[in-house]
Amino acid sequence: MSFKSGLLAGVFALGLFSTPALAQDAATIAAAETLRDQALNDNIAYEYTRDVTTLFGPRPAGADTDHAAAAWAADWMRAHGFENVRVETFPLVGWNRGAESVEIVGVGAQKLSAAALGHSIATPAEGIEAEIVHFTSLDALNAAPVGSLNGKIAVVDAGQMPRTRDGSGYGPLSRVRSQGPKAAKDRGAVAFVMRSAGSDHHRMPHTGTTGYHDGVVPLPSFALSAPDADQVARLVAAGQPIRMKLFSSASTYETHSQNVIGEIRGATRPDEVIVLGSHMDSWDLGTGAIDDAAGGGITLATAKIIADAGRPARTIRVVLYGAEEVAQPTDHGNGGGAYVRNIGAEIEKHIIAGESDLGADNIYDLGLPPGTQNSEFAQKALAVLAPLGIAAGGEERFGGVDIAPLARNGVPVFGLSQDATRYFDLHHTADDTFDKIDPVQMRQNVAAWVALVKLIADSEVDFRAIAAANTASIASN
CATH class of the missing domain: 3.40.630.10 (Zn peptidases)
Structure with missing residues (x-):
């Protein structure tokens, strides 16, 4: 009893x-x-x-x-x-991931651990290669002038999600995932990359669905693992121009x-x-x-x-x-x-x-x-x-x-x-x-x-x- x-x-x-x-x-x-x-x-x-x-x-x-x-x-x-x-x-x-890759090309060339976001569209068969523009928040991306990202890859690193008992840090990062590709597209970007919405420091990217806008996903979109996002941020801080090459064969059905x-x-x-x-x-x-x-x-x-x-x-x-x-x-x-x-x-x-x-x-x-x-x-x-x-x-x-x-x-x-x-x-x-x-x-x-x-x-x-x-x-x- x-x-x-x-x-x-x-x-x-x-x-x-x-x-x-x-x-x-x-x-x-x-x-x-x-x-x-x-x-x-x-x-x-x-x-x-x-x-x-x-x-x-x-x-x-x-x-x-x-x-x-x-x-x-x-x-x-x-x-x-x-x-x-x-x-x-x-x-x-439905959505098939297919094959995918993200790498830095040219100076500082290296492969990065990344995953396409769910329902992301594919890149062209030859991939996308372009210079990146680095942002530290979705607000910063939204503040960029229209046309300022023409032909560029938008990268948003909104920081590491804190570990909390209630998981309250997830919401702001999930908004980056769902809204970021549209914001990048509106400013002329050809692709979107974000720091994973996760609290770990493992070299494993976090996927998750991106958003449809007017019935379409605007851009090929990827998430970097936390260590790789840190690597990119260090290169940016050092003043290193960065070119990325992205590939995805994702498809819907x-x-x-x-x-x-x-x-x-x-x-x-x-x-x-x-x-x-x-x-x-x-x-x-x-x-x-x-x-x-x-x-x-x-x-x-x-x-x-x-x-x-x-x-x-x-x-x-x-x-x-x-x-x-x-x-x-x-x-x-x-x-x-x-x-x-x-x-x-x-x-x-x-x-x-x-x-x-x-x-x-x-x-x-x-x-x-x-x-x-x-x-x-x-x-x-x-x-x-x-x-x-x-x-x-x-x-x-x-x-x-x-x-x-x-x-x-x-x-x-x-x-x-x-x-x-x-x-x-x-x-x-x-x-x-x-x-x-x-x-x-x-x-x-x-x-x-x-x-x-x-x-x-x-x-x-x-x-x-x-x-x-x-x-x-x-x-x-």
Whole structure:
């Protein structure tokens, strides 16, 4: 018996809990604690992550491995007791990396470690050779006069991403990746190169999607590993004119991706749906273990552990979203958007959603929807999560890329914040492989998800009504 359960038992003995409602509440808390402790000794999430990364390797959106992994995951759900399992497809522009190279030519000639950004267009067959113009920020590139980069290669080195627990340094660098090629093109550049959006100092570049603008990717675009970006910066500081030669045979093709959906039907309120999200696709350089096979393992294990103890009151639906990683010529929200379009009016019965997409290292805080951070439910949840080292976090409104379309359509979201200190060392690199998963920390993730989702599933809390009222109150003020 846990400390909390023992305390509740003592309170009952004193007769302080006398109503059926309070007794039911205490039983729900005790059940959540029991499942939390059970999950700390359960390896199903770790085994799922091992299998999907081993059997299918990289799973670029729309590729054959993406399709095969989705079919396998649907079979996995069926074999583990999930219901209403289905694979829902949607059209997609896929991308093949092809061959690529980046080097300095002429004075200081040397090969550089680089990778094309996702959905980058190819160079001409002979490559692109030109002088570089070096910028230390996206703002500096945007401030360059139109025409000042005619025939040049724009290089943006916005500095090394800091290692932080919340991963907050990533956003500014991802904007360089998505917006930089367009800014460079507008000023006459023939190609774009950036320092990788990562916190490591390994000689491994970080890929990641660049942006479509008016339906096209403007330029051939590449990311340098951190040591190579430093090398270029030193040459620039020494006053050395630099010429680069870039080559890419990247190409796009028409294909599809898919969402894999399965659920544990609720016993008494099956129409009230809790969505647990992650994404199935990965980048092609590694095997997508931390990004994001781990999230699939965590959410699937959560639903299964809860179901094995008896049906929850509400339905728990796990969605392995497709094509989270890639931009598209027209932004329809990829897997998250497809899911919202397919459920239609059923979205009104979606009471809350959460997403696991930041690796599998320890969870340290809980974010709840507007209006619920200081509620009775929050107090219960934090009491159950406290033994895992989890404290109260801030208000959660966005939730993650895949469940953002749900959030924009009125579905409240929660967040269990994972420690991202080392995540961006590995993110979008060849080093994103299964050996980077720490099984002990992954079990802590599952325990947190199981405890929280069990409490939500068996509660009477109307998160939608609370969030809507809170949002309306803020707007009126």
